[in-house]
Amino acid sequence: xIGDFMQNPRYNLQQIQTVCMAVASAYMFWKGLSVITNSPxxxxxxxxxxxxxxxxxxxxxxxxxxxxxxxxxxxVYQIKDKAIPIVHRVLRLHxxxxxxLVLTKGDNNPIDDLGLYAxxxxxxxxxxxxxxxxxxxxxxxxxxxxxxxxxxMRTVLLPG
Amino acid sequence: MxxxxxxxxxYLGHWTTVGLVLALxxxxxxxxxxxxxxxxxxVTAQMAATASISLKRPISAMKKSHExxxxxxxxxxxxxxxxNWNTKQVFVYAVASYPGKRDDIENNVVxxxxxxxxxxxxxxxxKNARGKYEFCDLHPSFENRSAQLSFGWSIQPYTGFLLWxxxxxxxxxQLSS
Numbered sequence: 001x002i003g004d005f006m007q008n009p010r011y012n013l014q015q016i017q018t019v020c021m022a023v024a025s026a027y028m029f030w031k032g033l034s035v036i037t038n039s040p041x042x043x044x045x046x047x048x049x050x051x052x053x054x055x056x057x058x059x060x061x062x063x064x065x066x067x068x069x070x071x072x073x074x075x076v077y078q079i080k081d082k083a084i085p086i087v088h089r090v091l092r093l094h095x096x097x098x099x100x101l102v103l104t105k106g107d108n109n110p111i112d113d114l115g116l117y118a119x120x121x122x123x124x125x126x127x128x129x130x131x132x133x134x135x136x137x138x139x140x141x142x143x144x145x146x147x148x149x150x151x152x153m154r155t156v157l158l159p160g
Numbered sequence: 161m162x163x164x165x166x167x168x169x170x171y172l173g174h175w176t177t178v179g180l181v182l183a184l185x186x187x188x189x190x191x192x193x194x195x196x197x198x199x200x201x202x203v204t205a206q207m208a209a210t211a212s213i214s215l216k217r218p219i220s221a222m223k224k225s226h227e228x229x230x231x232x233x234x235x236x237x238x239x240x241x242x243x244n245w246n247t248k249q250v251f252v253y254a255v256a257s258y259p260g261k262r263d264d265i266e267n268n269v270v271x272x273x274x275x276x277x278x279x280x281x282x283x284x285x286x287k288n289a290r291g292k293y294e295f296c297d298l299h300p301s302f303e304n305r306s307a308q309l310s311f312g313w314s315i316q317p318y319t320g321f322l323l324w325x326x327x328x329x330x331x332x333x334q335l336s337s
Contacts, residue, residue: 097264
């Protein structure tokens with residue numbers, strides 16, 4: 001291995017540098033977008049069908065977290081101790097100068113999200129919200145769904 | 161000089177850029193068209209409602225009994241101009257807004273909504289319709305406040321930016337039993 005490397009060190013170093021550059025620029029893009037939108041995860045992939053037909057599985061959503069919430073916004077929120085963020089619409093909004101309390105509902109669900117929240121939680125607070133959806137890009141996120149639904153795809157799509 | 165990996169990366173990068181530019185162009189063209197057709201100014205709505213208030217036992221995390229409001233309402237709105245080739249659906253909703261205990265508190269609740277998928281169903285005319293959602297305040301009682309009625313719409317496009325507006329109406333409803 002090291003012998004191979006030393007055969008042509010300049011070329012091999014350049015290769016490593018290229019890979020590092022690719023990783024660094026992807027990271028820079030992500031973090032840059034995060035700063036601009038003020039959201040910890042500015043791009044999310046829709047994983048469930050609870051917002052059909054507004055958004056389908058595999059759609060990529062761009063979030064914006066710099067404006068005040070309003071009714072009818074589609075927000076992405078996190079529930080304590082639950083790993084997956086949820087994309088649903090604001091059904092009720094109670095706001096004061098310091099607080100914003102939100103009740104959400106999926107367009108395609110028969111009832112509101114009260115049952116999805118943590119025990120004893122009646123509302124989502126502003127700090128639980130990663131941002132409101134400001135743009136939709138269809139299909140692009142389907143790769144991630146393929147990977148999570150069919151683990152063998154991982155080896156095909158992400159070799160090495 | 162170029163490895164397969166580098167070629168693939170170049171390809172992917174190129175098509176990502178092409179896709180993003182295309183999506184942005186589609187979105188801007190569609191919004192420009194809606195704007196040129198004055199789509200955002202045309203939507204007006206007429207609303208009226210009556211409320212029935214009942215005291216209900218606490219559910220889930222509530223500690224006290226709360227007043228729940230059920231509305232019956234009239235709504236006339238035409239959202240036909242919001243449909244073009246990039247409109248996947250328009251989500252419409254009826255909102256009641258009422259003040260809170262302090263001046264800085266503002267409460268907005270949706271009591272009815274609908275997914276409108278095509279221009280064929282874009283004329284909304286409801287008479288004495290039942291609200292889809294009953295609602296309660298953070299405090300146990302509405303204290304006979306009166307709520308302003310408004311009509312909201314939000315366009316979900318196939319590609320691009322979401323658009324929305326809240327159309328104020330002259331309708332009010334008294335939240336008292």
